[in-house]
Amino acid sequence: xxxVTLPGDGIGPEVTAAAVAVLxxxxxxxxxxxxxxxxPIGGIAIDTTGEPLPxxxxxxxxxxxxxxxxxxxxxxWSDPAAKVRPEQGLxxxxxxxxxxxxxxxxxxxxxxxxxxxxxxxxxxxVDVLFVRELTGGAYFGTKTRSADAATDECRYTVxxxxxxxxxxxxxxxxxxxxxxxxxxxxxxETSRLWRATVMRVAADYPDVTLEHQLVDSMAMLLLxxxxxxxxxVTENLFGDILTDEAAALAGSLGLLPSASLGEGNCGLYExxxxxxPDIAGQGLANPLGAILSAALLLRxxxxxxxxxxAVEAAVAQVVEHGPRTRDLxxxxxxxxxLQAVLTALE
Amino acid sequence: xxxVTLPGDGIGPEVTAAAVAVLxxxxxxxxxxxxxxxxPIGGIAIDTTGEPLPxxxxxxxxxxxxxxxxxxxxxxWSDPAAKVRPEQGLxxxxxxxxxxxxxxxxxxxxxxxxxxxxxxxxxxxVDVLFVRELTGGAYFGTKTRSADAATDECRYTVxxxxxxxxxxxxxxxxxxxxxxxxxxxxxxETSRLWRATVMRVAADYPDVTLEHQLVDSMAMLLLxxxxxxxxxVTENLFGDILTDEAAALAGSLGLLPSASLGEGNCGLYExxxxxxPDIAGQGLANPLGAILSAALLLRxxxxxxxxxxAVEAAVAQVVEHGPRTRDLxxxxxxxxxLQAVLTALE
Ligand SMILES: CC(C)[C@H](C(=O)O)[C@@H](O)C(=O)O
Ligand SMILES: CC(C)[C@H](C(=O)O)[C@@H](O)C(=O)O
Numbered sequence: 001x002x003x004v005t006l007p008g009d010g011i012g013p014e015v016t017a018a019a020v021a022v023l024x025x026x027x028x029x030x031x032x033x034x035x036x037x038x039x040p041i042g043g044i045a046i047d048t049t050g051e052p053l054p055x056x057x058x059x060x061x062x063x064x065x066x067x068x069x070x071x072x073x074x075x076x077w078s079d080p081a082a083k084v085r086p087e088q089g090l091x092x093x094x095x096x097x098x099x100x101x102x103x104x105x106x107x108x109x110x111x112x113x114x115x116x117x118x119x120x121x122x123x124x125x126v127d128v129l130f131v132r133e134l135t136g137g138a139y140f141g142t143k144t145r146s147a148d149a150a151t152d153e154c155r156y157t158v159x160x161x162x163x164x165x166x167x168x169x170x171x172x173x174x175x176x177x178x179x180x181x182x183x184x185x186x187x188x189e190t191s192r193l194w195r196a197t198v199m200r201v202a203a204d205y206p207d208v209t210l211e212h213q214l215v216d217s218m219a220m221l222l223l224x225x226x227x228x229x230x231x232x233v234t235e236n237l238f239g240d241i242l243t244d245e246a247a248a249l250a251g252s253l254g255l256l257p258s259a260s261l262g263e264g265n266c267g268l269y270e271x272x273x274x275x276x277p278d279i280a281g282q283g284l285a286n287p288l289g290a291i292l293s294a295a296l297l298l299r300x301x302x303x304x305x306x307x308x309x310a311v312e313a314a315v316a317q318v319v320e321h322g323p324r325t326r327d328l329x330x331x332x333x334x335x336x337x338l339q340a341v342l343t344a345l346e
Numbered sequence: 347x348x349x350v351t352l353p354g355d356g357i358g359p360e361v362t363a364a365a366v367a368v369l370x371x372x373x374x375x376x377x378x379x380x381x382x383x384x385x386p387i388g389g390i391a392i393d394t395t396g397e398p399l400p401x402x403x404x405x406x407x408x409x410x411x412x413x414x415x416x417x418x419x420x421x422x423w424s425d426p427a428a429k430v431r432p433e434q435g436l437x438x439x440x441x442x443x444x445x446x447x448x449x450x451x452x453x454x455x456x457x458x459x460x461x462x463x464x465x466x467x468x469x470x471x472v473d474v475l476f477v478r479e480l481t482g483g484a485y486f487g488t489k490t491r492s493a494d495a496a497t498d499e500c501r502y503t504v505x506x507x508x509x510x511x512x513x514x515x516x517x518x519x520x521x522x523x524x525x526x527x528x529x530x531x532x533x534x535e536t537s538r539l540w541r542a543t544v545m546r547v548a549a550d551y552p553d554v555t556l557e558h559q560l561v562d563s564m565a566m567l568l569l570x571x572x573x574x575x576x577x578x579v580t581e582n583l584f585g586d587i588l589t590d591e592a593a594a595l596a597g598s599l600g601l602l603p604s605a606s607l608g609e610g611n612c613g614l615y616e617x618x619x620x621x622x623p624d625i626a627g628q629g630l631a632n633p634l635g636a637i638l639s640a641a642l643l644l645r646x647x648x649x650x651x652x653x654x655x656a657v658e659a660a661v662a663q664v665v666e667h668g669p670r671t672r673d674l675x676x677x678x679x680x681x682x683x684l685q686a687v688l689t690a691l692e
Contacts, residue, residue, distance in 0.1 A: 073532070087532045117468045117569045138500065143535035149503040150539035154484065157495040184583070186419070186433045189489035193496035219565070219591035220599070223463045237530070241587055245565035253566075 001034050001302050004064040006041040006057065006093075009077075009086060010275025011285035012070025018287030018338040019068060019294040025342050026298065026307050037064070041093065042072030042086035042275075052089025058096055066301035067097070067268045068294060071275035095135050099260035099268045100160065101167045102134040103296070104243045108250050111320045115251030115329055118223065125227040128246060129175065131168040132239025134260055136160045137190070139236050156190045156235065161197040167261070168233035169205040177208045178230035182218045182238055194235060215242070222246055247272060254286030254327040255319065257293035259300050267301045269293040283333040286325040288315055291341060314344035347648050348381045350410040352403065352439075354388040355423075355432060356621025357631035358416025364633030364684040365414060365640040371688050372644065372653050383410070387439065388418030388432035388621075398435030404442055412647035413443070413614045414640060417621035441481050445606035445614045446506065447513045448478040449642070450589045454596050457666045461597030461675055464569065471573040474592060475521065477514040478585025480606055482506045483536070485582050502536045502581065507543040513607070514579035515551040523554045524576035528564045528584055540581060561588070568592055593618055600632030600673040601665065603639035605646050613647045615639040629679040632671040634661055637687060660690035 005020060007013035020036055027034045039057040046052050052072075061067045072086040108116060108123045116123055133156075141153035165181070172179045181198045183191035195212055202210040213221065215238045221228070222245055234242060247253050253273040260268040271289025279285060292315055299308035318340045324330025325337055351366060353359035366382055373380045385403040392398050398418075407413045418432040454462060454469045462469055479502075487499035511527070518525045527544045529537035541558055548556040559567065561584045567574070568591055580588060593599050599619040606614040617635025625631060638661055645654035664686045670676025671683055 085532065091533070117464050119463060119465055122463045139533055141497070145535050145539065148505070149501060150535045151487070151499055151501045152534045152536050153497055153499050155495060155497045159494070184586075186431065187437070187485055188498045189491050189496040190498050193491065216586045216590035219587045220594040223569070223591065223594040238587075240530075240562045241565045241584075244562035245569065245591060248566040248569040 001032065001065045002063070003034050003036050003297070004060045004067045005036055005038045006061075006067060007038065007070040008042040008072040008275065009044055009074045010071055010277045010280040012042075012072070012275055014281070014283065014285045014334050015271060015287045015290035016068060016070040018334060019290040021338055022291050022311060022341060022345070023294050025345055026311065029345065030304070030307055032304070041069065041089045043074055043077040045089060046077060046084055046086065050084070052084055052086050053092045058093065061093060061097060065266060066297045067093075067266070068290070068297060069268060069270040070290065071271070071273065074275050074277040091139060094260060094268065095140060097260075097266060097268055098135065098262035100133060100135040101164050101261045102132040102239065103171070103259045103261065104130040104132065104256065104272060106130065106246050106250060106256070109316065109319050112251040112328065116249055118226070118249055122223070122226060123249065126249065128226065128229045129171060129231045130239060130243045130246065131164060131171065131231060131233040132243060133160065133164045133235045137236035154188070154190050154237070156193060158193065158197050161194050162201055165198045165201040165233060168231050169201060169208050172208045172231040173205070176230040179208055179210050180213055180218070180229055180232045181210065182213050182215050182232060182234035182242065184215050184238075185212070186214060190235070198233070218242060219245060222249075243272070252286065252327040253289070254325060255288035255292060255315070257289055257296050259293070259296040261300055265301050267297065269297040283335060284326060285334050286327050287334050287338050288319070288341075291315055291338075310345060314341050317344045347378070347411045348383065348409070349643070350406045350413045351382055351384045352387040352407075352413060353384065353416040354418040354621065355390055355420045356417055356623045356626040358388075358418070358621055360627070360629065360631045360680050361617060361633045361636035362414060362416040364680060365636035367684055368637050368657060368687060368691070369640050371691055372657065375691065376650070376653055378650070387415065387435045389420055389423040391435060392423060392430055392432065396430070398430055398432050399438045404439065407439060407443060411612060412643045413439075413612070414636070414643060415614060415616040416636065417617070417619065420621050420623040437485060440606060440614065441486060443606075443612060443614055444481065444608035446479060446481045447510050447607045448476075448480040448585065449517070449605045449607065450476040450478065450592075450602065450618060452476065452592050452596060452602070455662065455665050458597040458674065462595055464572070464595055468569070468572060469595065472595065474572065474575045475517060475577050476585060476589045476592065477510060477517065477577060477579040478589060479506065479510045479581045480585075483582035500534070500536050500583070502539060504539065504543050507540050508547055511544045511547040511579060514577050515547060515554050518554045518577040519551070522576040525554055525556050526559055526564070526575055526578045527556065528559050528561050528578060528580035528588065530561050530584075531558070532560060536581070544579070564588060565591060568595075589618065598632065598673040599635070600671060601634035601638060601661070603635055603642050605639070605642040607646055611647050613643065615643040629681060630672060631680050632673050633680050633684050634665070637661055656691060660687050663690045
């Protein structure tokens with residue numbers, strides 16, 4: 001299998017290196033051959049090539065079996081007047097790979113409940129899979145800017161809504177068979193189309209229960225009744241907001257992974273944390289989000305379910321017994337956590 | 347002073363009646379003359395006149411000193427194919443009155459901490475004033491719908507951003523002098539205009555500290571560090587989502603008020619809870635959100651700060667000692683709570 005890594009900016013290189021070490025250990029242990037190839041994206045790519053997504057990087061990703069990304073962005077490239085921004089590289093990559101379904105699983109390890117802002121009793125049995133539409137909406141719509149006004153267009157086609165809804169229902173079948181679709185149908189036209197389309201798709205999955213929630217109510221329900229939700233499907237911008245809100249429940253962003261999938265096997269995998277420039281280069285970053293993203297890569301792009309579970313079990317063991325990085329209340333560095341995962345994997 | 351009430355749908359009439367009883371008690375006690383006039387809006391207006399905001403209702407609001415609204419909407423009027431929806435009445439009213447700044451104060455009464463999903467230590471010292479832009483953005487932009495696609499345009503002018511930003515800075519001056527502006531400037535053009543404009547306005551308020559947060563980060567920070575925030579200003583849709591998320595911290599939506607202000611004195615006041623059709627007409631609704639909205643009306647539209655504080659103190663006393671409605675963990679009905687507030691006011 002060919003895997004492209006895009007370490008990117010800030011702590012991206014550190015956590016990506018750790019995830020690659022885990023992939024190499026899996027390859028050795030289960031006798032797979034993974035060819036890993038590294039390319040620049042984001043701020044570092046702007047610095048070296050002038051572009052946030054160089055053509056060679058994109059071409060490599062397009063011919064790979066899977067892409068593992070670290071993080072992009074940082075204060076160095078955040079001038080609001082700048083013409084090129086690191087994030088553009090990530091958005092262009094998502095669009096070019098056609099990875100329209102961003103999966104963000106959320107559960108709260110009991111050993112980390114103390115770190116969560118939520119009360120213990122709320123966290124019990126929380127097991128949500130967010131399916132965020134990733135290649136449409138206001139992220140990719142027409143934008144205008146004049147001296148005295150600006151616009152962003154949110155646009156969705158039936159086809160775009162249908163394919164991500166199907167993915168959500170299919171995933172719900174392998175889980176608790178419940179889908180919550182989130183929109184703002186009392187105000188937005190795109191949301192009314194979203195709701196009508198999701199309802200139509202639901203007819204093909206009679207064994208799965210569908211409910212609708214308005215995005216404002218959902219922002220509240222995620223806190224008051226988080227354990228109620230199974231699969232939550234929503235459009236790009238709502239998904240951006242709700243998944244970050246939900247991530248706060250886990251106590252730290254540091255260990256949350258994501259998988260972005262399209263029609264083919266090639267997926268884009270990235271921890272949901274950012275580039276954390278304040279701790280970059282110091283060996284302090286939590287590598288578990290990247291390592292769990294590598295587990296999702298094994299599962300969804302390489303079809304190696306057993307291997308994915310082995311990595312997840314190793315991470316769970318380290319979360320429980322330590323060592324832990326500072327975001328999880330410990331004092332360990334990136335490498336100590338990586339070594340513990342590798343040991344648990346043996 | 348002329349006050350128009352718009353009880354609306356569901357529990358709207360019950361909570362509005364309670365708020366009017368409090369206003370009448372204030373009038374009697376402090377020797378003011380309030381002329382209260384009731385008009386239909388929302389679903390009930392659709393049923394009786396065919397329109398969610400009848401012309402007579404709008405005209406009455408436009409010549410009033412203040413408008414007190416209950417709630418609009420309900421399953422009866424929620425058919426996605428319906429041409430007229432109750433919410434349209436509310437949105438049209440906000441636009442017609444020009445109430446571009448929606449103020450939503452949030453604090454957590456210690457007596458209610460047990461009801462909050464957040465841990466006690468997170469709730470300490472939470473005192474946030476949200477200032478949500480209310481008459482622009484995707485709520486009022488051009489919408490299109492064809493057989494296979496839909497669009498919503500989010501549009502902001504410099505003038506729209508500037509006036510709500512000035513309001514936020516002015517309010518911060520009377521508080522802890524800190525403004526957090528929330529946008530998605532790494533993706534949206536309207537957010538980049540938002541950020542640039544807010545930065546320019548900030549120069550006129552050198553005594554107030556300004557920070558920017560991306561909306562996804564803010565959704566997380568509201569849970570992990572809620573006590574850090576003083577005034578939070580943001581655009582319409584982000585404000586809709588973030589204020590509902592924040593409302594969950596208070597333990598119940600039932601006691602949260604809001605004030606929507608424009609350039610004149612005439613403001614629109616409404617509890618942030620919805621029409622709660624499941625308990626409508628049963629005398630179970632919590633009237634405190636409407637009563638606290640009436641307090642904001644006394645403060646912002648009638649300039650009666652002492653009276654506003656008296657109502658707020660009476661409500662705080664009832665929250666602490668009961669009786670409480672079911673959403674606050676009690677068993678009392680609307681009327682028992684109202685009577686307790688009236689007694690505390692004496
Ligand atoms: C970096 C940014 C463009 C991105 C997004 O908004 O999608 C990030 O917040 C995410 O959620 O992956
Ligand atoms: C009823 C609805 C249109 C409204 C909104 O989205 O503004 C409500 O959610 C609110 O926040 O006041």
